[in-house]
Amino acid sequence: MKRYFHCIFFLSLMVVPLMGIPYEQTEEYTQKQAILNERAVRFKAETGFEGDISYNLQSMQFSTISGSFKEIEVTAPQDTVIMRSVFDQVVSKVMPYISAREGQLKSGKVNSNMNGSGIIYWQKVNGYSIEGGGGSLRIHYSLATSQLSVNNGTVDISSDPISINLSLEQAISLVQEKVFDGAEVKPTNPRIAYVPIDNDDGQAYYLCYVLVNQGYTVLVDVSEPIIRKVAPNLISRSFNVNVLGNVYNGVYTDIVNIPLSQQSMGSVLVQTPIDSLYADYFGQQTVSDSIYTWLKTELRNHEIFHVVQYPDSMTVVQQDSVSVSGSQLFSFFSDNNAKTANAYYHAHHQQQFLNELVADDMLQPWMLKITTNYPYTSGGTIDYNGNTIRISHNSGKLSHVVRHELSHANILSVLLTLFNNTNDDTKDAMDEAFAVYLPCAATESPYCIYGNQQDPQRIDTMNHISSVTPLDLNERAYCRVPNVGVNSNSLFLWLFEGI
Numbered sequence: 001m002k003r004y005f006h007c008i009f010f011l012s013l014m015v016v017p018l019m020g021i022p023y024e025q026t027e028e029y030t031q032k033q034a035i036l037n038e039r040a041v042r043f044k045a046e047t048g049f050e051g052d053i054s055y056n057l058q059s060m061q062f063s064t065i066s067g068s069f070k071e072i073e074v075t076a077p078q079d080t081v082i083m084r085s086v087f088d089q090v091v092s093k094v095m096p097y098i099s100a101r102e103g104q105l106k107s108g109k110v111n112s113n114m115n116g117s118g119i120i121y122w123q124k125v126n127g128y129s130i131e132g133g134g135g136s137l138r139i140h141y142s143l144a145t146s147q148l149s150v151n152n153g154t155v156d157i158s159s160d161p162i163s164i165n166l167s168l169e170q171a172i173s174l175v176q177e178k179v180f181d182g183a184e185v186k187p188t189n190p191r192i193a194y195v196p197i198d199n200d201d202g203q204a205y206y207l208c209y210v211l212v213n214q215g216y217t218v219l220v221d222v223s224e225p226i227i228r229k230v231a232p233n234l235i236s237r238s239f240n241v242n243v244l245g246n247v248y249n250g251v252y253t254d255i256v257n258i259p260l261s262q263q264s265m266g267s268v269l270v271q272t273p274i275d276s277l278y279a280d281y282f283g284q285q286t287v288s289d290s291i292y293t294w295l296k297t298e299l300r301n302h303e304i305f306h307v308v309q310y311p312d313s314m315t316v317v318q319q320d321s322v323s324v325s326g327s328q329l330f331s332f333f334s335d336n337n338a339k340t341a342n343a344y345y346h347a348h349h350q351q352q353f354l355n356e357l358v359a360d361d362m363l364q365p366w367m368l369k370i371t372t373n374y375p376y377t378s379g380g381t382i383d384y385n386g387n388t389i390r391i392s393h394n395s396g397k398l399s400h401v402v403r404h405e406l407s408h409a410n411i412l413s414v415l416l417t418l419f420n421n422t423n424d425d426t427k428d429a430m431d432e433a434f435a436v437y438l439p440c441a442a443t444e445s446p447y448c449i450y451g452n453q454q455d456p457q458r459i460d461t462m463n464h465i466s467s468v469t470p471l472d473l474n475e476r477a478y479c480r481v482p483n484v485g486v487n488s489n490s491l492f493l494w495l496f497e498g499i
C-alpha cells in the first residue's frame with residue numbers, strides 16, 4: 001500500500017432510609033425476594049431467556065434483563081429491518097411479564113450504529129401518551145457483548161376508555177379561577193395525557209389535561225372538575241444537548257505552551273435510542289428524550305470523516321461524560337494524551353471552511369478515517385488508498401497537522417489527480433502548496449504552520465524556500481526542511497502563477 005508521508009506537517013436505585021434495620025434485612029424484603037426469584041426461574045423457563053434479571057421491588061416487575069433468548073437469533077445486528085423483527089419477537093416474549101397491556105406499545109424507529117442497534121416502544125393507552133416518567137420499553141442489542149438488553153419502564157394503566165366530561169375551555173377556566181386568581185392565563189400546547197399522581201398507595205395514573213402555564217404545569221382530570229396536581233414545570237420530553245470538548249488554540253507561535261479551552265464540538269453525531277442526529281455547527285441539538293444516560297455522542301462529522309484513536313481503529317471516539325442541568329444536557333470530550341477532541345475540532349473547522357469554498361457535497365471526502373495517537377514520532381500522514389489520515393500522538397494538539405492532511409484529502413476529492421502524485425514535481429509541489437495554504441486561510445493566520453518571525457530556524461526555512469526552484473518544491477523537498485514556515489499567500493500565489 002502506497003503511503004505519502006508528510007514528514008514535517010504533520011434505577012431506579014432503591015434508596016432505603018438509613019434508619020433502623022436495613023431494608024434488605026426486613027421480613028418484607030425476604031418475602032418479595034423469594035417471590036421474585038421464583039418469577040425469574042419461571043420467566044427463564046417460559047421464554048427461553050438466559051442471562052441476568054433485575055427487578056423493581058415496588059412494581060414487582062423486571063426493570064432490566066440482559067442476555068439472550070434461545071429462539072431469537074440475531075443474524076444481522078446492524079440491519080434495521082432484521083433488527084425490528086428481532087425486537088418485535090423480544091416484545092412478544094416479555095409482554096406477559098411487564099405492566100403494559102396488549103396493544104399498548106407503539107414502536108419507534110430502529111437505530112443502528114457501530115455499537116449495535118436499539119429501539120424504544122412507547123406505551124400509549126387508547127392513543128394517549130404517558131407523561132411524567134415511565135411509559136416506555138427500550139431494547140438494545142450490543143455488538144460488543146452479543147447480548148440483548150431490555151429496559152422496562154412500562155406502567156400499569158387499564159385500557160378501559162375514560163369518558164371526557166370536561167372541555168378544554170372548562171379546564172382552562174378552572175385553572176384560571178383556582179390557581180391564578182382569575183387572571184386570563186393561557187396554557188401553551190394544551191394536551192391530554194396519562195400522568196402519575198401520588199396517593200396513599202404510591203402512585204396512580206389519571207387521564208388529565210396537561211396545562212403548561214407560566215412556570216407551572218396544572219393537571220386537570222378529564223372526567224371531573226378536579227385539579228389533580230399543580231407542579232413546577234419539570235415535565236419535558238425534549239432536551240437540548242451541548243457538545244463540548246477540550247481544544248487547543250489553532251494558531252500558535254510556540255508549539256509547547258498552547259492555551260487549552262472549552263469549545264463546542266460542531267457536527268458530531270448525537271444519538272439516543274430514538275434519535276440519531278448531527279449537532280449543528282455550534283455543537284447543539286435537541287433530542288426528544290430525557291433519559292440522558294442513553295445519550296451518546298460520536299466524533300463523526302456526517303459521512304465526511306470520523307475520528308478513531310489508535311490502537312482501536314474501528315470504534316469512533318465517544319464522549320467521556322454526560323451531565324444534566326435543568327433541560328440542558330452536556331456531552332463532554334476531555335483532553336487526553338492523544339488530544340483526540342482537539343484533532344476533531346480543528347478537522348471540523350477546516351472542513352467547514354473547505355465546504356464553503358467548494359459548495360458541492362459530492363466533492364467532499366467520504367468516510368475518511370482520522371486516526372489519532374498513531375505511534376509515529378511526530379507529524380501526520382495521509383494514506384489515500386486506505387482513505388485514512390494518521391496523526392502522531394504528539395501532534396494531536398497541533399491544529400495545523402490535521403488541517404494539512406485534511407486539506408490534502410479535499411484537494412484529491414475536488415481536483416482528483418490534477419496535482420496529486422503526478423510524477424511532475426511542479427504539480428506535486430502545487431498539491432503541497434494547497435495543503436500549506438488552506439489551513440492558514442482557515443485559521444486566518446498570516447504565517448503558514450507556526451513560528452516566530454524572528455526565529456532563526458524559521459528565517460533559515462524562509463531562505464530555503466525562496467532558494468529552491470518550483471521543481472524542487474515538492475514533498476521530498478519539504479521533508480528535508482525542519483519546521484517549514486513560509487508566508488502562505490506569497491507561496492500560493494507564486495506557485496499559482498508558476499503553472
Ligand SMILES: [Zn+2]
Pocket residue numbers: 006009404408432435
Ligand atoms: Zn503534505
